[in-house]
Amino acid sequence: MNRRGFLAVAGAAVSGGLLAAPAVRAQGAWPTGKPIRVIIPWPPGAANDTLGRLLAQRLGEKLGATAVAENRTGGAGLVGTNAVLQAAPDGYTLLASAFNTAVMPLVLKGATFDPQRDLEVMARTAKxxxxxxxxxxxxxxxxxxxxxxxxxxxxxxxxxxxxxxxxxxxxxxxxxxxxxxxxxxxxxxxxxxxxxxxxxxxxxxxxxxxxxxxxxxxxxxxxxxxxATAQRSQLAPDVPTMGEGGLPGYEFQSWYGVWAPKGTPAEICGKVNALMQDTMRDPVIVERLTKQVLEPVTESIEDSRRFIASEITRATELLRSVNYQPE
The missing domain is CATH 3.40.190.10 (Periplasmic binding protein-like II)
Structure with missing residues (x-):
């Protein structure tokens, strides 16, 4: 499917739009009427953008919040990421990004943050x-x-x-x-x-x-x-694995998630995690994402943290093995 088709499916997945979010009374102190910004550090049209806008739309629906998806591009994702790192840890600025966020400091000279120290993992959403x-x-x-x-x-x-x-x-x-x-x-x-x-x-x-x-x-x-999967994927069964071509164990995936500034209350992180798990179990969302060769992910914050830590370790070892120097 071409990009136009992808965007059409994405639009259908988030039908109703941000402006049409139901006026549901939120529980607790968050949100209090202040808009929630979902920062997407990549251009419109990519999977990051689709998933970030889906997050914003669901925040509006489920929490009665005004949630706005904002593309802040540049610097291989660093511009948007820095905007979140510099924001107050109050739940009103979230980051919808991907694998890049976890390994950015390993490959970019200008990335001086530590993703495990300076960001709160809220959820992985898809892979x-x-x-x-x-x-x-x-x-x-x-x-x-x-x-x-x-x-x-x-x-x-x-x-x-x-x-x-x-x-x-x-x-x-x-x-x-x-x-x-x-x-x-x-x-x-x-x-x-x-x-x-x-x-x-x-x-x-x-x-x-x-x-x-x-x-x-x-x-x-x-x-x-x-x-780059262990077995042929049902998403593309006619494509052989890299292992079949002579590279056994060659397995890589891109994955997508939600982060917040370090110190964001655990209650808020937990609400976002539960909301996204519920979203990624929705049969309509699952079907539409699957058609776009995206697999929804439902896991706890702790499971997401462990997974991301393992990805950082793997990337660190790989880059060290080839003496990679940040650019």
């Missing part, structure tokens, strides 16, 4: 497996063919990165480490420009979430090489 795609202009279609060709003529191959610190960035580093390939990495400001150049043949490979890449296969300009 999406990564997939490697290649330019349809290349004759090689399978992973073994691509690795062999790239080893023979590495200067003929560039690999795109949609954003510094993205799950695809880390997956690309691991791919190059595992294969021993020395390919130029070309960094973009988002998946769409990277995908555009891939289809045009300016770059030859890209690893990013399925929902962003698989819909582009229809016209033959993009070839799906492998999915």
């Amino acid at each position: 999406a497996p990564l997939v490697m795609v290649s330019s349809g202009q290349r004759p090689e279609k399978t992973l073994p063919e691509i690795i062999a060709a790239a080893k023979q003529k590495p200067r003929d191959w560039n690999i795109a990165i949609s954003s510094l610190g993205s799950a695809g960035h880390l997956a690309t580093i691991e791919f190059l480490r595992r294969t021993g390939l020395d390919l130029d990495m070309v960094t973009y400001r988002g998946t769409q420009p990277a995908l555009t150049d891939l289809m045009g043949g300016s770059v030859q490979l890209l690893i990013d979430p399925c929902f962003a890449l698989l819909p582009a296969r229809g016209d033959g300009k993009v070839n799906a090489v492998g999915i």
Whole structure:
């Protein structure tokens, strides 16, 4: 499905809009009529944006709050993240972001915060497996063919990165480490420009979430090489795993979540967590997100903290193994 279709589904998922939120009387001291800002540090149209707007809409519905989704882009997500870090820990400024938030300080010089020390985890909301795609202009279609060709003529191959610190960035580093390939990495400001150049043949490979890449296969300009899951995914059963292509254990996903400034009351964090768990169990939401190759996540705050800590540990070890220097 193209971006227009994705946005249509997203709009349906949050039908009713923020301005039409029911006037439900909230319980307790939060909210008190002050608007809740959901900061999305990425442009409109991406999964972060869809999930952030869904959060804002549900806050309005369930809490009787005025909730506004606000895109604050720039700096590979750092601009919007800093806006939340600098906000009061009162529940009126939330961050709807992704994997990048957890690893940003590992890859960006300007990111001086510690995500575990300076942010409160409220919930993980969804996840999406990564997939490697290649330019349809290349004759090689399978992973073994691509690795062999790239080893023979590495200067003929560039690999795109949609954003510094993205799950695809880390997956690309691991791919190059595992294969021993020395390919130029070309960094973009988002998946769409990277995908555009891939289809045009300016770059030859890209690893990013399925929902962003698989819909582009229809016209033959993009070839799906492998999915970074242990078994073939029901979301794309025709795409072999990277393990089938010769990289056993190569598993990566992008995931999405909600954070707040450190010190935000536990009661508020718990309310947001319960609200998002309820949302991600809604059959209508599940169906619509699944169609977009997004898998809803329902877990406690503690489970989210443990998962994110494990992701930070994994990323730290990977970056250290290749002597990666923040950019």
